[in-house]
Structures are given as C-alpha cells and as structure tokens.
Amino acid sequence: MRDRILQTLRDLRAYALAKGYEVSIDYHEEESALMRFANSAISLNTSEHLIRLGVTAYDGRKRAGYDLITDLDKVDEMKMAIDTAAEMVQHAQPLAYQPTIPTFSESFADESNFDPALASLSSEEKLAYFNAAAQGLESDEIKLSGILSNGATTLAQINTRSEHTQYFRFSDAQATVVLSHLNLKWEVQSEQSAHTRSVLDPQPVHRDLAFLLDRYQREAPVSLPLGRYDIVFGQAAIADLLSMMQWIGFNGGSMKRGFSMLGEDKVGQKVFSEKITLSDDPSRPETFPFRRDLMGLPRGRFPLFEAGVFKGFAWFQDDADEFGVQPTGHTVMHKSLVMEGGEKDIPDLEALINMPRENDLLYIPFLHYMNIVNPSKGLVTASSRFGALYLKKDGSVAVPYNVRITQSLLDIFGEKVAWLSRQTLPYNTSMSYGARNPTAVIVPLFMCVKDLEISHSNTSY
Amino acid sequence: MLEQIKQQIDRLKAKGVTYADARYYPFEESNQLFMQNGNLKNASSSRESGVGVRVLYKGAWGFSASSDLSDLPGLFDKAFENAKAAAERVTFPVRLAEKDAIQAQFASPCQINPFEVPLSEKVAFLKAMDERMNQPGVFLRNAYLTFMRKQIVFVDSEGSQIEKLITEVFAGLEVNGMDAQGVMHERKFRLGQMGKPTRGWESIDLDLFAANAERIVRELNELLVADDCPKEDRSVILLPGIMYLQTHETIGHALELDRILGYELAYAGGSFVTLDDFGKLRYGSDLLTVRADATVPNSPGSFGYDDDGVPCQNVTLIDKGILVGAITGRQMVEEANARAKKQIFQGSGGANRATAFYRVPIERMTNINIDPGNDGTLDDIVAKTERGIILDGDRSWSIGSNREQFHFATEIGWLVEDGRKTKVVKNATYKGFTLPFWNSLSAVGDESTWQLQFVENCGKGQPNQIMQLGHGIPICRFDNVRIGE
Numbered sequence: 018m019r020d021r022i023l024q025t026l027r028d029l030r031a032y033a034l035a036k037g038y039e040v041s042i043d044y045h046e047e048e049s050a051l052m053r054f055a056n057s058a059i060s061l062n063t064s065e066h067l068i069r070l071g072v073t074a075y076d077g078r079k080r081a082g083y084d085l086i087t088d089l090d091k092v093d094e095m096k097m098a099i100d101t102a103a104e105m106v107q108h109a110q111p112l113a114y115q116p117t118i119p120t121f122s123e124s125f126a127d128e129s130n131f132d133p134a135l136a137s138l139s140s141e142e143k144l145a146y147f148n149a150a151a152q153g154l155e156s157d158e159i160k161l162s163g164i165l166s167n168g169a170t171t172l173a174q175i176n177t178r179s180e181h182t183q184y185f186r187f188s189d190a191q192a193t194v195v196l197s198h199l200n201l202k203w204e205v206q207s208e209q210s211a212h213t214r215s216v217l218d219p220q221p222v223h224r225d226l227a228f229l230l231d232r233y234q235r236e237a238p239v240s241l242p243l244g245r246y247d248i249v250f251g252q253a254a255i256a257d258l259l260s261m262m263q264w265i266g267f268n269g270g271s272m273k274r275g276f277s278m279l280g281e282d283k284v285g286q287k288v289f290s291e292k293i294t295l296s297d298d299p300s301r302p303e304t305f306p307f308r309r310d311l312m313g314l315p316r317g318r319f320p321l322f323e324a325g326v327f328k329g330f331a332w333f334q335d336d337a338d339e340f341g342v343q344p345t346g347h348t349v350m351h352k353s354l355v356m357e358g359g360e361k362d363i364p365d366l367e368a369l370i371n372m373p374r375e376n377d378l379l380y381i382p383f384l385h386y387m388n389i390v391n392p393s394k395g396l397v398t399a400s401s402r403f404g405a406l407y408l409k410k411d412g413s414v415a416v417p418y419n420v421r422i423t424q425s426l427l428d429i430f431g432e433k434v435a436w437l438s439r440q441t442l443p444y445n446t447s448m449s450y451g452a453r454n455p456t457a458v459i460v461p462l463f464m465c466v467k468d469l470e471i472s473h474s475n476t477s478y
Numbered sequence: 479m480l481e482q483i484k485q486q487i488d489r490l491k492a493k494g495v496t497y498a499d500a501r502y503y504p505f506e507e508s509n510q511l512f513m514q515n516g517n518l519k520n521a522s523s524s525r526e527s528g529v530g531v532r533v534l535y536k537g538a539w540g541f542s543a544s545s546d547l548s549d550l551p552g553l554f555d556k557a558f559e560n561a562k563a564a565a566e567r568v569t570f571p572v573r574l575a576e577k578d579a580i581q582a583q584f585a586s587p588c589q590i591n592p593f594e595v596p597l598s599e600k601v602a603f604l605k606a607m608d609e610r611m612n613q614p615g616v617f618l619r620n621a622y623l624t625f626m627r628k629q630i631v632f633v634d635s636e637g638s639q640i641e642k643l644i645t646e647v648f649a650g651l652e653v654n655g656m657d658a659q660g661v662m663h664e665r666k667f668r669l670g671q672m673g674k675p676t677r678g679w680e681s682i683d684l685d686l687f688a689a690n691a692e693r694i695v696r697e698l699n700e701l702l703v704a705d706d707c708p709k710e711d712r713s714v715i716l717l718p719g720i721m722y723l724q725t726h727e728t729i730g731h732a733l734e735l736d737r738i739l740g741y742e743l744a745y746a747g748g749s750f751v752t753l754d755d756f757g758k759l760r761y762g763s764d765l766l767t768v769r770a771d772a773t774v775p776n777s778p779g780s781f782g783y784d785d786d787g788v789p790c791q792n793v794t795l796i797d798k799g800i801l802v803g804a805i806t807g808r809q810m811v812e813e814a815n816a817r818a819k820k821q822i823f824q825g826s827g828g829a830n831r832a833t834a835f836y837r838v839p840i841e842r843m844t845n846i847n848i849d850p851g852n853d854g855t856l857d858d859i860v861a862k863t864e865r866g867i868i869l870d871g872d873r874s875w876s877i878g879s880n881r882e883q884f885h886f887a888t889e890i891g892w893l894v895e896d897g898r899k900t901k902v903v904k905n906a907t908y909k910g911f912t913l914p915f916w917n918s919l920s921a922v923g924d925e926s927t928w929q930l931q932f933v934e935n936c937g938k939g940q941p942n943q944i945m946q947l948g949h950g951i952p953i954c955r956f957d958n959v960r961i962g963e
C-alpha cells in the first residue's frame with residue numbers, strides 16, 4: 018500500500034510540475050472503528066474508511082488550500098483538487114510575510130508505530146475487553162458505558178520543491194470505561210491508551226473500577242464547603258491542564274498574539290515549581306510521535322520546562338514565518354508531551370488512598386469541560402467528574418459531590434505543587450473531530466497541589 | 479447510485495435486518511476564509527462525497543461509511559456485520575417510533591449560491607472589514623467567512639426517499655486589545671438571522687458588518703480603560719450575544735433525550751433531568767417558554783427533515799416554566815416511553831442529525847428558542863433594575879457534567895445602578911446552578927429584543943460530531959446571580 022500511495026503522490030507532483038504549479042500535497046488515510054457502550058449495551062458499532070487529500074498552492078506570498086475526501090482510484094479527482102488550489106491561489110491576497118514552502122531534503126518513512134493487530138482489532142475483541150473490564154461490576158442500577166476506538170492512520174506528503182516524500186503510519190486504541198449509577202447519577206471511570214496490541218489490558222481498568230465502585234457504593238456523599246483544599250489531580254486532569262498550556266503557555270504564536278500567560282521575558286526564568294519538568298519528546302512511542310515535522314524538520318527532545326524554568330516557545334511554521342523566528346519543528350498534528358514524575362511511590366489509586374497523610378486531600382481524577390477564562394492570566398475553569406474522593410487525614414474516605422475550580426495554570430503548576438507520583442503513564446487525548454489523529458501525553462499518575470480554592474460545590478450528583 | 483443503494487437495502491432486508499437506511503452525499507463542499515491583521519491566513523475549500531449506512535439488527539445498531547462507492551455490497555455488509563456484533567450485548571432492544579414513509583425534497587433558502595461568488599469578492603469583503611477594525615486600541619483583528627453546501631439523499635427500508643440541499647453562511651468579526659496590565663480583552667460580532675428569510679451570499683450585508691465593526695472597536699476601547707467586574711451578587715441582564723449560549727448550554731444540551739437516557743455518559747455527560755420530571759419540573763419562572771423550533775426560516779437549525787427521515791417540527795420544551803418536552807429522535811422516544819411506562823413523547827421530534835456522511839445521526843438541537851416577553855426593550859428592563867449588570871459576548875463557558883451548574887466569562891459588562899447604566903467593567907463572569915438560575919428569571923424582553931443567533935460548531939458524540947444550529951432569544955434578566963469569579 019505504501020508504494021501505491023507514494024507513487025500516486027509522485028504522479029500528482031509530476032502533474033503539478035507540468036502545469037507550472039507550486040504545491041504541497043498531504044495524503045491522510047484512516048481506518049477507524051469505534052464500539053460505544055451505553056446503558057450496559059453496545060449502543061453503536063462503527064467503521065469508517067476515509068482518504069483525504071490536502072493540496073496547498075503557493076504563488077509568491079499567496080497561499081490557498083483545497084481538501085478532498087477521495088480514494089486512490091480517483092486520480093482525476095485528485096488532479097482537479099490540484100487545479101482548484103492553483104486557481105484559488107491566483108485570487109488570494111498576498112501575506113505580509115513569505116510563507117515557507119515545505120521542502121524535504123531526504124525521504125523519510127516511519128512505520129515503527131504501526132501494529133496491525135491493534136489497527137484491526139475485531140468487534141469480538143473489543144466486546145471481550147469491555148466484558149473483562151466490567152466483569153461482575155454491573156447491576157440493575159450500575160450501568161456500563163464507554164468506548165473502545167481503534168484504527169490506523171497514514172500520513173504521506175510530497176511537494177513540488179523536492180522529489181522526496183514523508184510517510185508516517187500509526188496504529189492506536191483508546192479505551193474509556195465508565196460505570197454509572199442509573200438513579201443517583203454518579204459516574205466512575207478508568208481509561209487506557211494503547212500504541213500496540215499488547216498494551217491493551219482490561220485488568221488494571223477492572224481493578225480501578227472495582228475499587229472506585231466499592232467506595233461510591235459504600236460511602237455517603239458529602240457536599241464540600243467552599244474554601245481551600247489540598248488537591249490531588251489524577252492523570253486525566255493533569256493531561257487536560259497540559260492541553261490548555263499548549264495554547265496559552267508555550268505556544269509562540271499565541272504569545273505573540275497576546276493569548277499567553279508567558280511572555281518572551283519569561284524564557285530562562287523560573288515560572289513553575291522546581292518539581293515540574295515538561296518536554297516534547299518524540300522518542301516516546303506511546304505518544305504516537307512524529308519524528309519529523311510536516312515541514313521536514315527532524316524532531317528530537319525539546320525541553321519546555323526544566324525544574325520549573327521555562328526553556329522556550331514551540332512554533333508552528335506559519336507563526337515562525339509571520340513573526341520572523343526560527344522554526345522549532347512543531348508543525349505537527351500533535352506534540353509528544355512528557356511530564357516527568359516525582360519522588361512519591363504511588364503506583365495506583367489504592368496506594369494513594371492508603372498513603373499516610375498529614376492533611377485532608379481532595380482527589381480529582383478528571384476535569385470536565387475545561388475552558389480558558391482569561392488567557393493572559395492563565396486562568397482556567399472546570400468541574401470535577403468521574404470518581405472524585407475526599408481522603409481525610411484520619412484515613413477515612415468520603416465521596417464528594419462535584420466541585421468547580423477556577424484557577425491559574427501558574428498557580429496549579431507553581432510553588433503550590435507539593436509532590437508528584439514517580440509513576441507515569443500515557444493518557445490518550447485523541448479527539449475524533451475531523452481526520453484521525455491519535456494523541457497521547459505522558460503524565461504522572463498523581464500531582465498534589467496545596468491550597469487551591471473550590472469556588473462552587475454541588476449539593477447533588 | 480440511488481438504485482444501487484436501494485437494492486442493497488432490499489438485499490439486507492431479505493437477510494433479516496429490522497431496518498436499514500443510507501445517507502448518500504453526492505457532494506458536501508465548504509469554503510473558509512480567515513483574515514488576521516490583514517493577512518489572509520486561510521483561503522481553503524473542501525469537497526467530499528460518500529455514503530453512510532445504518533443497519534438495525536436484533537435490537538442493535540451497526541454503522542459503516544466510505545467515500546469509495548465501488549463496493550457498495552461490501553459497505554452494507556460491513557454495517558450489517560457491525561450490527562451483528564453489537565447484537566451480542568443488548569439490554570434494551572432498539573425500537574423506532576412510527577413515522578410516515580415520505581417522498582420529499584427540501585432546500586434551505588438561498589438566493590445567491592456563495593460557491594458561485596468569486597474568491598476575490600470574498601477577499602475584498604474581508605479586507606474592507608479588516609481596514610474598518612484597524613483602529614487604535616486594536617491589537618489583533620480577525621474576520622472570517624465560512625460557507626457550506628451539501629446535498630443529501632436519504633433512503634430507508636420503510637420506503638422514504640428525501641433529498642435535501644442545504645446552504646449555510648457564517649461570518650464574523652473580532653477585535654482584541656491589551657489593557658495597561660497586559661490582559662487581553664475581546665469583542666465579537668457574528669452573523670445571525672437578522673430577521674431575514676434567506677441565507678446565501680446575500681446575507682453578507684456590508685453596511686451591517688461595517689456598523690458592527692465600528693461598534694466592537696468602540697466597546698473594546700471602553701473595556702481597555704474599564705475597572706474590573708466586582709465580585710458580588712447582582713441581577714444580570716443577558717444580551718443575545720451571551721443569552722444564546724446560556725440557553726444552549728443549560729437548556730438545549732440538558733434536554734437532549736439521549737443525554738437524559740444516559741447515552742452520553744462516557745463523554746459529553748448526562749442531564750440532571752429525569753423522565754419523571756416531564757410535565758412536573760419547574761424549569762424557570764412563569765416568564766419562560768422555550769421551543770425547539772426547526773421550522774424557523776433561515777437558520778442552520780431548520781433542515782426540512784432529520785436524518786431519521788422525520789419532518790422538522792416546532793416542539794414546546796418548557797411551557798411557562800414547566801418542563802414538557804425534549805429534543806428527540808425515533809429511537810430515544812420509544813426507549814423513554816418504555817422506561818417511564820407511560821407515553822411521555824408522542825413520536826419523534828425530528829431532531830436526529832449527523833454532521834457528515836461518515837457519522838451516525840444523534841439527537842441535536844434545532845433552534846432552541848425562547849418566546850419574547852412583555853418587559854419591553856433593554857432600556858425598559860434597565861429602568862426597572864435596581865442593582866444589576868448587563869452582559870454580552872461569549873468568552874468562555876464551562877458546565878457541570880449533568881448540566882446542573884455553569885460558569886461563563888463574557889466579553890463586556892455595564893453596571894446598572896438604580897435603573898441607570900453607569901459604567902463598563904472588564905473580566906465580567908457569572909456562574910450559578912441551572913434550575914435556581916432559570917427560576918430567578920424576572921424579565922423577558924419583547925419582540926424587538928429577540929434575535930436568532932447561529933451556532934457553527936456544537937460538539938457532541940463519539941466519534942465526535944460538529945453541528946450547526948440556532949437560538950432565537952430575547953434579552954432576559956435573572957436575579958441574585960454571583961458575578962466576578
């Protein structure tokens with residue numbers, strides 16, 4: 018298949034050259050499948066096979082694009098897409114800066130992140146995974162929901178500036194398993210991200226769900242008084258906070274446009290707790306990494322924060338062009354964020370609960386519906402969801418109704434950070450809006466932040 | 479193509495499927511233009527075509543979709559295979575509410591096809607708007623145009639055949655500026671229905687946009703020297719630019735029947751509403767009447783027939799503060815009635831929609847509208863407000879997983895003291911619990927305050943789907959609301 022895709026791209030390049038066009042061509046193919054559960058049944062079982070061709074045409078400082086959902090037999094349609102983009106660029110308006118046209122100095126292919134067994138996981142295997150993850154946990158009142166999404170993503174590129182190609186292929190799976198109470202409306206959740214078939218294992222999911230379910234069924238719920246708490250964020254919450262930071266923290270274009278909590282003067286300064294080290298590290302296969310960016314730049318480990326010191330902004334090519342800075346190899350569909358763990362040995366939720374503690378701890382595994390209230394201040398807001406626990410210092414555990422926090426990322430990752438778990442795991446942050454783009458970040462299982470304010474507390478689930 | 483699709487539906491029927499339908503998109507095209515600080519950052523178009531197939535077998539759904547139409551039998555078999563696999567775990571076998579077999583056509587109103595307008599003319603519009611917004615105080619200015627056009631042919635195993643041609647136009651302006659403390663502020667204007675019956679390129683009214691460009695620049699400059707919003711309780715008067723979102727997030731999403739029945743618990747969340755609540759729950763003061771009206775002319779929430787093949791309707795959701803209806807499709811009304819052991823819903827409300835041929839239809843908002851009231855104009859409402867704040871513009875929104883509470887940040891606030899608008903404040907936010915908030919509704923503006931706002935990108939479902947819809951809302955006042963957090 019790879020040969021056929023690349024040959025098609027070479028043919029399209031020859032067509033564009035013969036017409037005197039300046040274009041770059043991106044081929045994106047996905048084989049997607051998703052089994053969705055609700056009310057303890059399979060509510061949806063889908064398969065989609067989609068091929069997208071994206072053509073960007075350039076003419077001096079002008080740029081225009083045309084995208085097509087097509088298939089490999091429709092070469093004429095693809096040529097029409099090239100003609101259309103080339104026609105559109107005539108009528109575009111010149112940019113105030115020169116956009117960089119992709120030029121590959123050598124051909125590059127990376128299929129090391131492709132596992133056919135994961136890409137082609139059958140419906141039976143997916144059902145078996147769910148059955149095992151929820152075994153013995155469902156009842157008339159406790160209902161299973163969730164998804165198991167798996168698939169293959171192929172990205173191939175060529176341009177008229179060079180004859181070389183880039184080719185990337187990934188397999189991925191994302192599992193989310195939720196148990197919820199039909200009437201009381203609480204929910205507990207466990208998730209898994211997989212880049213190979215062998216990683217997909219329902220047992221840890223079952224263990225976490227069984228543990229949380231037991232607590233939620235046993236303990237009476239409490240409405241927490243508003244005020245300040247020592248909060249332990251779980252993996253999903255940390256991953257979501259980092260996703261926000263990608264936009265209003267270390268993104269060079271956002272900074273230049275005034276939508277960042279960090280200014281240029283912060284580079285080299287200590288802005289977070291010394292416990293915080295974050296990098297973009299494409300050597301980690303769990304993150305579905307791009308080892309070249311889409312402009313052909315090689316990608317290695319890129320430090321973002323080291324022991325709390327801000328190391329520098331990441332730039333998309335177009336922003337780098339507009340603001341006249343060196344590109345950093347971040348023109349990718351997703352980065353490979355890796356947040357280092359800390360010193361606390363906490364391999365799982367049970368260990369967190371059994372850990373001796375000096376203060377009450379509010380455990381928030383998941384932050385629902387996070388949004389940016391004020392980018393300049395790094396202010397975000399979100400509610401707890403999916404299995405929060407209130408761990409009292411006397412060793413007892415209560416189940417809190419959901420709460421809202423509205424806080425700055427500068428505080429959450431700042432001097433209030435008390436500790437991080439040593440253990441880290443990939444957390445899958447893939448969205449399925451648009452083209453398939455498997456994404457995961459590696460984060461500590463737990464991060465404790467002292468003295469954060471709860472600004473809203475529910476009185477029911 | 480249509481005949482081949484029908485043959486495949488017949489073939490699966492003969493194999494014992496309960497129901498099958500196909501949505502064939504001969505084409506769906508889009509055109510997006512985005513100008514930032516005078517730079518035409520995005521000038522792109524797209525085109526797609528394909529078929530999505532839904533099969534119901536032994537009470538379970540299977541779906542498959544492809545742009546490659548060379549193997550239709552394979553595509554239909556895949557959907558059937560997926561349904562067979564899903565039938566291995568069924569708790570409430572899917573049933574579909576009765577509907578008529580319909581042969582029909584629908585075209586959304588459009589005078590000038592935006593896809594026939596030269597790119598240069600669209601660019602010239604953006605350039606003119608960009609120049610209008612290029613004023614002192616404006617640090618970053620954005621202008622965009624988005625056009626969509628799609629043809630959908632729906633056929634099902636019950637004998638329906640419906641063809642739709644839908645054209646959408648979205649457009650907006652945004653200015654951003656930095657205050658003395660280095661904090662960014664924004665003001666936006668987006669194209670809405672503006673009382674007009676059609677929506678092609680003719681909706682791009684230069685004078686309307688020019689006037690609004692000047693207004694948002696002026697208001698941004700007022701924000702840049704404004705004091706911060708106080709942190710206290712006040713009456714909030716919501717203008718359409720935030721009232722639409724309040725309605726969307728805390729009425730619209732909360733009343734999607736699939737959410738109420740737990741079908742979104744793995745992702746988007748649930749709803750605090752239960753089946754027992756219909757006909758009983760006080761969901762707002764007596765002043766509140768809400769409808770899901772998919773028959774309003776010229777809105778993305780009006781589409782003729784939904785993707786179950788059910789005609790668009792005007793469904794009452796909340797009648798003088800009492801919850802009476804939901805946003806529904808064929809499957810969910812059957813399940814809800816069965817679970818409630820009574821007939822809450824009389825058939826589908828015609829609100830099942832998919833974002834593309836390669837996605838499955840789910841309950842989506844149509845036009846979730848609030849009836850205008852008898853409290854006059856904004857000035858009338860302000861005159862009767864002792865201590866309040868007028869709010870406009872969506873900046874951020876965050877809602878609890880059962881839609882039970884919310885936090886909104888707005889673009890701008892104007893304090894109201896003793897019936898008079900006093901001063902502009904920045905960083906204005908408000909929050910609340912959904913039901914107490916709607917129950918505190920104390921004034922509803924008249925027809926002159928009513929506007930239909932478009933929503934371009936409402937996200938829901940797994941795989942994720944983006945949907946376009948509308949909200950027709952008057953200016954409303956709510957009492958004792960916490961602001962400034």
Ligand SMILES: [Zn+2]
Pocket residue numbers: 726731935936937
């Ligand atoms: Zn929405």
